[in-house]
Amino acid sequence: MLSVRDLTVSVGPATAPVDIVAGVSFGLAKGEILGLVGESGCGKSMTSLAVMGLLPQPGPRVRVGEVLLEGCDVTQLQPWQRVEAGHGRMAMIFQEPMTSLNPVRRIGDQIAEAVRVHEGISGAAALSRACELLELVRMPDPRMQLSAYPHQLSGGQRQRVMIAIALACRPQVLVADEPTTALDVTIQVQILGLLRELCNRLDMAILFITHDMGVVAQLADRVAVMYAGRIVETAAVDELFGKPRHHYTRGLMDCMPSRNSGARRLPTISGQPPVPGTVAAGCVFALRCAAVRDVCRVATPPRMEVSRGHEVLCAFPLGGGELP
Amino acid sequence: MSGDVILDVRDIMVSFSARRAGRKYRVQAVDGASLSLAEGEVLGIVGESGCGKTTLGRTIVGLVRPDSGTIRFNGADMIGAGSSSLREMRLKVRMVFQDPNASLNPRRAIGDSVAEAGDISGFFKTRAERSAAIAATLTAVGLNPAFADRYPYELSGGQRQRVGIARAILPTPSIIIADEPVSALDVSVQAQVLNLMMDLRDQLRLSMLFISHDLGVIGQISSRVAVMYMGRIVEHARTRTVLDQPLHPYTRALVAAIPKPDPSKRILGAIEMGEPPSLFTRPRGCAYAPRCPLASDRCFVEVPNLRSAGTDGRTIACHNV
Secondary structure, three states: OOEEEEEEEEEOOOOOOOEEEEEEEEOOOOOOHHHHHOOOOOOHHHHHHHHHHOOOOOOOOOEEEEEEEOOEHHHOOOOHHHHHOOOEEEEEOOOOHHHHHHOOOHHHHHHHHHHHHHHHHHHHHHHHHHHHHHHOOOOOOOOHHOOOOOOHHOHHHHHHHHHHHHHHOOOOOEEEOOOOOOOOOHHHHHHHHHHHHHHHHOOOOEEEEEOOOOHHHHOOOEEEEOOOEEEEEEHHHHHHHOOOOOOHHHHHHHOOOHOOOOOOOOOOOOOOOOOOOOOOOOOOOOOOOOOOOHHHHHOOOOOOEEOOEEEOOOOOOOOOOOOO | OOOOEEEEEEEEEEEEEEEEOOOEEEEEEEEEEEEEEEOOOOEEEOOOOOOHHHHHHHHHHHOOOOOEEEEOOOOEEEEEOOHHHHHHHHHEEEEEOOOOOHHOOOOHHHHHHHHHHHHHHHOOOOOOOOOOOHHHHHOOOOOOOOHHHOOOHHHOOOHHHHHHHHHHHOOOOEEEEOOOOOOOOOOOHHHHHHHHHHHHHHHHEEEEEEEOOOHHHHHHHHEEEEEEEEEEEEEEEEEEHHHHHOOOOOHHHHHHOOOOOOOOOOOOOOOOOOOOOOHHHHOOOOOOOOOOOOOOOHHHHHOOOOOOOOOOOEEEEEOOO
């Protein structure tokens, strides 16, 4: 349903662009949750903003590539055209709900505003739809909460309100950028459960962006691992966690404390991610890779399909699979 | 591995006044917490936002004054101490903060930040001694000694947190209070910093109070853990015991809610555990009762006290387990 092809987001002058997202491609099917995972600065948020057409202006821009929502390239549309042309069927939720909500307006009005824009109904009808949406996101006591202000709600409830607003346009694709990172774990587990339920009930696809491998394992159907602006590995979630093939994916999993409980020392990935634009040739992970070979430093690694639906950007993936 | 008790904290009460909707409230941030720390031991304090774990840590280093309670360092009272002995004790009890960007002065060179406590206490006799101490400390935390002349903006997040640790171990501390020291870091960097803290614990025989919301991190570094909920310690035991057989209903929920990096162990959908009450409207009895599946009538009127439960020194505050 959503297809991202060769998406490249650049900053800097047109004559010397620096690619902060470089050739990212993925697809998202109906009712599927794709986890896009990576560390800070890897380009995962920029990818999500580019998909939504929300890149800050002036600043980063889509230099190459397309984002096809049911065959229509949304990167070519202005925001108002997206709503008018009925291509506004994507919605986004963010990490910090407090900064996304207007602190001096009742939440019922804020949800109803989104309903008015997308459904052309107003007044009591919009408010009653807002109440339905609050029920949908399992807000306790939805009718009462319509008249609450954001500061009267807890962090988890605010994120439920944000999800309700996002659902007002009946999205086919929901882009969720670290929606549970600011929440406590006992609240996080409830919000993740809600997203899974909504995905199944509404047949909605979710692009879930996170830095947390644990959250991805809990929620996603498929996973794309990003590093330095590139997707380095994509696979179904069981396959990725059972048999990671990229050295970076493996390193990320190994250094999680919860996978090592009792170990004397944690395995680490040495060094830091490269500054965008500084890797001129070869693999972006070569500097930190434990299994690096000479060729990795000069030749761009191939994108290999090691098994059905499992792609890895590495010349020498874990567990063999070198080009025949 | 652990020796004598080096820090003993008893019945700490901390409250703040707050104003909300025109009314004045007293918010009880820490409600009678007690703990002790042995030499060379790491005690984890885990809890969710607002549970009082940070306030407790800040009280121990003297950044917050408690309403009542005692804090003894090597047997000497820290709260009532005179200024000269207090100054000496504070050199021994040091803090590592969560956000290295906020806790380092952007306009001071790294070396000056690292040496600050030593400078204030007149620890260094000569300039050469001071530079040597800075270089040795930076080396100890895995940084190039040349960083002494650099500024925070030139460093990555992980490097800045190493500086945060360096300034807490010069000159020679006995206890480190680490408040979420790895929460702001990416997981690959987090592992490096955790390894560093474990090395320092062993090399310098440091005792640590390791405050975190992340039970995975606590499980890695601490031998015992205290679980806090709304200002009170609800369970206190060896870390392995807490992770493998949590007893208090809140600890059970907390352990169950950790997102495990294993897609075959999914917990979603089954868990509906409510939200913590507001600090302004603390329940009369057990603070966890409104969310607790085991709550009985007694829980809503009577606050459970910590009592011993089972072997190996586990204590728990619950009427029903």
